[in-house]
Amino acid sequence: MTTLLLLLPFAFLNLFHSSDFKTDIKIPQTQSKMEIAQDANFSSQTLNFSAGQTIYVRVTADNNGNSKSVLNLHDNSYNLLKTYQLSKINTNPYQFTTKFPAPSSGGNYSLEARVESDSSVVSLVQTIEIEGSGSDQSKESEVNVKIENKVNTNSQVMGENEQPTSSPSVLDKPGLSSYSEPGSEGSDIGFFASVWTKIIGFFKGIF
Numbered sequence: 001m002t003t004l005l006l007l008l009p010f011a012f013l014n015l016f017h018s019s020d021f022k023t024d025i026k027i028p029q030t031q032s033k034m035e036i037a038q039d040a041n042f043s044s045q046t047l048n049f050s051a052g053q054t055i056y057v058r059v060t061a062d063n064n065g066n067s068k069s070v071l072n073l074h075d076n077s078y079n080l081l082k083t084y085q086l087s088k089i090n091t092n093p094y095q096f097t098t099k100f101p102a103p104s105s106g107g108n109y110s111l112e113a114r115v116e117s118d119s120s121v122v123s124l125v126q127t128i129e130i131e132g133s134g135s136d137q138s139k140e141s142e143v144n145v146k147i148e149n150k151v152n153t154n155s156q157v158m159g160e161n162e163q164p165t166s167s168p169s170v171l172d173k174p175g176l177s178s179y180s181e182p183g184s185e186g187s188d189i190g191f192f193a194s195v196w197t198k199i200i201g202f203f204k205g206i207f
Helices: 002-018 135-140 185-206
Strands: 033-037 048-050 055-062 068-074 079-084 089-090 094-101 109-117 121-131 150-153 156-159
Touching: 033 109, 033 121, 055 068, 055 109, 055 121, 068 094, 079 094, 094 109
Parallel strands: 048 121
Antiparallel strands: 033 055, 055 094, 068 079, 068 109, 089 094, 109 121, 150 156
16 A cells, blocks of 8 residues: 555656646747947947937847838937937848937937837837036026015015005094004003093983
8 A cells, every 4th residue: 555655646747748738838039129339330339328429229120120110219208209210231130220319408218119010010118318418417407496575465565675665544544543452552541541431421321
């Protein structure tokens, strides 16, 4: 019985080995790629450029690009800025190339190469960084903020360096009594005067 139990795992292994069960998964190989350089020979490949510098791009694709072969330049928010035509320079493998001046404003940009045929589409995206000129960088980093401290006096708005113009007050007109804030000297006198007026009127009513 013990021998039978020991032989069972080997029997299962032989069963799977003799079946048509396959564990290998084949992943299709692709040779599509995008190269970016500072020179036409692509000996100095880089993703960093200066403003206005010529950028050389070479694309290797899996199709002939008979339907479309373009290079799209996008900004940092992936808004399309410009489209350049890719020229075919080789057929085995299929290769395309173009060149263009780097944007004048510094920042990150995306290069999208699209090579399409009737039955195949190759889309490659690469991000490059542009170092803007000194004036461009100062413009991007400079933020102009105008702050004005203003005081609102009823219907008149004054700046911090302005003084209110004198105008006749309604309190200066005859027949109108002035009002003082509680706790001030004028308010105390008006309070006691009103109390005495009420007391005198009370006794006059009795006598």
